[in-house]
Amino acid sequence: MHNTFYICRRELTSFFFSPVAYVILAAWTVLMGIFYSGAFLSYAVVSMQLARNPQAAAQYNITPTSAVLEPVFSSVTVILLFVAPLLTMRLFSEEKKQGTIELMLTFPLRNGQMFAGKYLSVLSIYLIMLAITLVYPIILSTFVKVDWSIVSSAYLGMILAGMAFLSVGLLASSWTSNQIVAAMIAFMILLATFLMEALAIAASEPLSSILRHLSVGMHMRNFIRGIIDTRDIIYLININILCGFLVLRSLEYYRWRG
């Protein structure tokens, strides 16, 4: 526990020492702002039109939460596709490249503690990024009524999906000493999980259902709509467990190969 905390703290210090951190945080804030203001402005237009046409309003049942926040939350998953590999790429590959992993592996430290420390560091960065986006539902709630139960379900989903994405990124980073390669591998894997849904449409049963259940997008959609399904939670947590296990194997392999 003690060691995990110090590794996490060291990683955070290193992260905020590099300009990459500020570029990622700035890009994230700007992109989220664009998504939010776009959704907000189009909702303003739509709600104005619907106000003149009560029949259509009753038919579409558009709420501020579904019209403004759902698209914003959906875009988080997409942006995460790029951001997760960037956040995690250096965690193991940099240590391999600099050789510092040799020292780390001779400290009285379990591989699991090293993984946990690095995972927690990048998770806390992600949570900070998510916390920034909390400002949007808060701004929205000053104008209209926001359905906070949907918002909290969506945040639970985003946290779980983020954890899964980050663990994939860590895994890719443990495979190589090149940060760019690590980021590319992680991006490919994450993209593949996204594209599975598109493949599912073309495929026949039972492959179609399997692909759909493997895709992150499908599991995310429930959370964003306010549905908390244990299947989705277990799916996303399983990705963490699988990746964690493979990272430990990868470190073990690294020791053996020398």
Added chain:
Amino acid sequence: MIRVENLTKYYGNLRGVTDISFQVEEGEVLGFLGPNGAGKSTTMRILTGYMPPNSGSAWVADINVSESPLEAQKNLGYLPETNPLYAEMTVRAYLNFVASMKGMSGAGKEAGIRRVLGSCGLEDVAHRLIGNLSKGYRQRVGLAQAMVNDPPVLILDEPTSGLDPAQIVEIRNLITELKGNRTLILSTHILPEVNMVCDRVVIIHRGRIAAEGALDTLAANMQADSTIRISAVGVAGALSDKMKTVSGVERVELLGTSTGEEAHFEVHARGGDDIRSNLVAAVFAAEGKLTEIRQMRLTLEDLFVRIVSGEQKDDEETVNA
């Protein structure tokens, strides 16, 4: 304190080390010698628990490294050959991190950090980024890192490589000071360093132990013959003939003559007896004027070269057979 038994490590099909066994007593400084790629780093990495061996066992502080790596690693300070450091940390923050990794906390950690900052001469740079330090200072940080928890066993892989001569002396003095009652394994291919610092050496070549023992005994064993260099002004042939008559002399070699008819000889003699005065007498008998006489000592370099090239000869013989 440190024990290695029948250690073998393969890298794929390549042999890293083969059947290595040695022992280091408490408080002893062992020099680990060998050409590049001989297997020094491999052995050290196995001792530190960084890398498991294919067969054999290693004990550090009498703890089996494979069975309880964490316990063994607590008693260990390690400076890898490449001296990897986090460039983006300050010296103090880095030492604090390493101390925490080694399980130190609270006042003990603080005291440990202050102690190594002092003993490694790092107080002035404690708040500077490691990335901005000179190579000599980085090497000190590496040493400080290895010693922050005051471990009974220190393993230093080429601690002076890549430093300038002044820095080498600095680091060497530091190591001599820090020896104390620690058990220390030091790998190097700078041979004078071994003479100055180590009690005993293990020479490793092609993954095997080629020679082992205290420096003097190793040298004495190898030094069955003695070599003396003599320079004298006179008739070279007469000088040479007279010297050959001295008992024990096996061969006299004329190395060359310089201006003023000064001839330089190398005299090879059997046995360890000092025959210098007899040779001087021989020079006078040949009516020569002695200008220089010097007993050639078998240096560690000679020893090292003999072992390494001798092994090669053995290999060739086995190939031929």
